Amino acid sequence: MIPKAYDAVLLASFGGPEGQDDVIPFLRNVTGGRGIPDERLEEVAVHYRTNGGVSPINAQNRALKAALEAEFAARGITVPIYWGNRNWHPFVNDTLEQIAADGHRTVLLMGTGAYSGYSACRQYREDLGMGLRATGLEGVVEVDKLRQFFDTPAFVQPFIQELPGSLASVREQLAAAGKPEGKIKIVFVTHSIPLSDANAAGPEAIRSTLDENLYTAQHRAVAEHILANVPEAAGLEHSLVYQSRSGSPHTPWLEPDINDALEEDAAAGVAGVVVVPIGFISDHMEVLWDLDTEAKDTCAELGLAFARVPTPGTHRAFVSGLVDLVEERLAGPDGKPLREGRLSETALGPWFDVCRPGCCEKLAMDGTLRPTIGAVDSEVGVPQP
Ligand SMILES: CC1=C(CCC(=O)O)c2cc3nc(cc4[nH]c(cc5[nH]c(cc1n2)c(C)c5CCC(=O)O)c(CCC(=O)O)c4C)C(CCC(=O)O)=C3C
Ligand SMILES: [Fe+2]
Numbered sequence: 468m469i470p471k472a473y474d475a476v477l478l479a480s481f482g483g484p485e486g487q488d489d490v491i492p493f494l495r496n497v498t499g500g501r502g503i504p505d506e507r508l509e510e511v512a513v514h515y516r517t518n519g520g521v522s523p524i525n526a527q528n529r530a531l532k533a534a535l536e537a538e539f540a541a542r543g544i545t546v547p548i549y550w551g552n553r554n555w556h557p558f559v560n561d562t563l564e565q566i567a568a569d570g571h572r573t574v575l576l577m578g579t580g581a582y583s584g585y586s587a588c589r590q591y592r593e594d595l596g597m598g599l600r601a602t603g604l605e606g607v608v609e610v611d612k613l614r615q616f617f618d619t620p621a622f623v624q625p626f627i628q629e630l631p632g633s634l635a636s637v638r639e640q641l642a643a644a645g646k647p648e649g650k651i652k653i654v655f656v657t658h659s660i661p662l663s664d665a666n667a668a669g670p671e672a673i674r675s676t677l678d679e680n681l682y683t684a685q686h687r688a689v690a691e692h693i694l695a696n697v698p699e700a701a702g703l704e705h706s707l708v709y710q711s712r713s714g715s716p717h718t719p720w721l722e723p724d725i726n727d728a729l730e731e732d733a734a735a736g737v738a739g740v741v742v743v744p745i746g747f748i749s750d751h752m753e754v755l756w757d758l759d760t761e762a763k764d765t766c767a768e769l770g771l772a773f774a775r776v777p778t779p780g781t782h783r784a785f786v787s788g789l790v791d792l793v794e795e796r797l798a799g800p801d802g803k804p805l806r807e808g809r810l811s812e813t814a815l816g817p818w819f820d821v822c823r824p825g826c827c828e829k830l831a832m833d834g835t836l837r838p839t840i841g842a843v844d845s846e847v848g849v850p851q852p
Contacts, residue, residue, distance in 0.1 A: 470798035470805075475547055475571040477610070478532055479559055479591050480579040482552025483515075483522025483752065489555065490515045493522075496554040501832075507713060514756040524751035525555070527780065528579070531749070534786040542790065544805075546797070547571075553594050560598045567608050574610045575796060576841065577789065579748050581617040583818070584660060584668040584682045588615055589827035589839065596838035596845065611821075612841030613792055617685050618816025621788020625779040626689075626743060627696045633774040634699050637739040640772035649738025649772070652704045654725065655690040656758065657746030659709035662719040670823035683707070683721065688813040689745050704737070710746070710757045725758070726765045739772030748779050796820065 484493040493515075494508045515522060532550050539546065547569075551562030566574060576595060580587030592612060599605040616622050634651070641649040660682060668674075669681035677684050690707055694700055708728040709721045723731075725742075732740065742762060744754055758775055766773035779785035794806035811817035822842035831837050839845050 470796055470803065471573055471575075471611070472798045473546055473573050473575040473611075473796070475549055475566050475569075475574045476535075476793060477559075477562065477566065477574050477576050477595075478528065478535070478548060478550045478579070479576055479594065480528045480550070480552050481524060481751075482555030482558075483524035484555060485521055485525060487516065487520030490520050493555050501714075503713060511713075514752055518752070518755070522752045523755065524749065525552075527749040527751060528552075530781050531786070534781040535789060538786050538790045542794075544790070544793075544797070553590070559594050560602050563595075563598050563602050563604055563608065567602075567604050572608055574608060575793065576610050576612040577793070578612060581615060581622050581748060582657075582668075582682060582685050582746075583615055583827060585664045585827050585829045586658070586660060587682075588822070589829065592822065592839035592841045592845070593837040595840040599840070600838060610840045611796070613796065614818045614820050615685075616789070616792060616818075617689055618811045618813040618818065619788055619792060620810055620812055621785050621792060622748070622779060623689060623692055623696075623812055624784035624788065625782035626693050626745065626776060628782075628784065629776045630693060630697045630741065630743060631699045633741045633743075633776045634697075636774040637741055637772045640774075641739050644772070646738050650704070650736055651739045651741065651772075652706065652732055652737045653694065653700055653743060654728070654732075654740045655686065655693075655705065655707045655743045655745050656710050656725050656762075657686050657707070657744075658753065659712040659721045659724070661714060662721065664827075664829065665721055667829060668827050670819075670826045672823065685815055686745060688815040690743070692813040693743065693745075706732075710762070711753050725762050729762065729765050729769060729771065733769035733771055737771065740766060740774075742773065742775040744775065744778055748785070750778050750780060754778060 484490045490512050494511060528550055532548055536548055549562050549566055551557050551559035578591035595610045637651055641647060665680040665682045674681050686707055694705060708723050708725045710725050712720045742758055744758055747754055763773050791806060791810055795804055797805050799805050809817040824844040826842060
């Protein structure tokens, strides 16, 4: 990848409602055109309603942006950071217009999805591809995307550093319950996605070398790397399970669901679980509801001790590691990148800076592919191999 003297960074995320009146319009944006039934919308709305109609995700992105800005300043990087969302204000198209109005022309997109796949990667590329068209900025503003970072120190180090604390909490809970020798299991959990998305994740050249879908393989690489680096977890059982399934019950999604898996674990004699949420970068609604509420309740019913490891959030290692990745792409005055090499820790990785042809492809309802940025075969933006 040729480094560029980017003149703006765009932090792109999912977005979330900021009050009761936002909840349904937000959910309509999320599910627009994908046929999620209204009953399901109402079901999901409750998660937000019990929290005052507010998702914590926007505050978390504001905090991440501020932390990245502080780290830029500490390293003498003067590039401004903007923030835009797919499903709620500030919408990515409005942010794009602001970026252009401020005179910037070369933008590095930092999407909050850590893995390959349609929802985690390609959809962010589409947001910008469609956004450049909708705002008339195609050919004016150029947007490249930072690579997926599941494999990097930025993402894995916070989990490695925080897992021992959660493990100690479960050990204390078991001791207090008179079961100091109780069996503990490490439960890695990520967002379930439709099987068809999982099978389309990543480029064919890599998919064909794996014995499972690439989305799952990336998560397994992360889970195994975390375990190998936490001595306190040596010898404990572990699993990779899924959360937050939605869509039609007739469409196959990745399984098992965390709640079903916990039942089986209890039946198999497990006494306590440490849940490691490796699918997300912050403790947003899908973490607070599906894990800290539902999965925790399931554990209480089953008599299992429970602790959840925090997501990276604004962990020092996450913020500093993300800025390292920006430095790999950012050209200094001599035209060379600010940082040589490509940081990566897990068995899979480092990932591509520019997505390969056909990567994570998914047709729109009208049977066509949407425009994307950040790939070798993108129609918009100015991709480079
Ligand atoms: C892989 C992935 C990530 C990680 C990558 C990334 O971080 O971007 C992610 C993030 C998030 N998903 C979120 C929320 C939702 N996701 C939904 C629906 C869906 N997600 C999917 C996948 C993912 N999702 C899929 C395949 C669907 C169904 C199809 C569709 O409709 O696209 C729905 C619809 C309602 C329902 O559950 O049926 C909601 C409300 C929030 C915000 C939480 C908050 O507000 O705090 C965040 C960060
Ligand atoms: Fe989601």
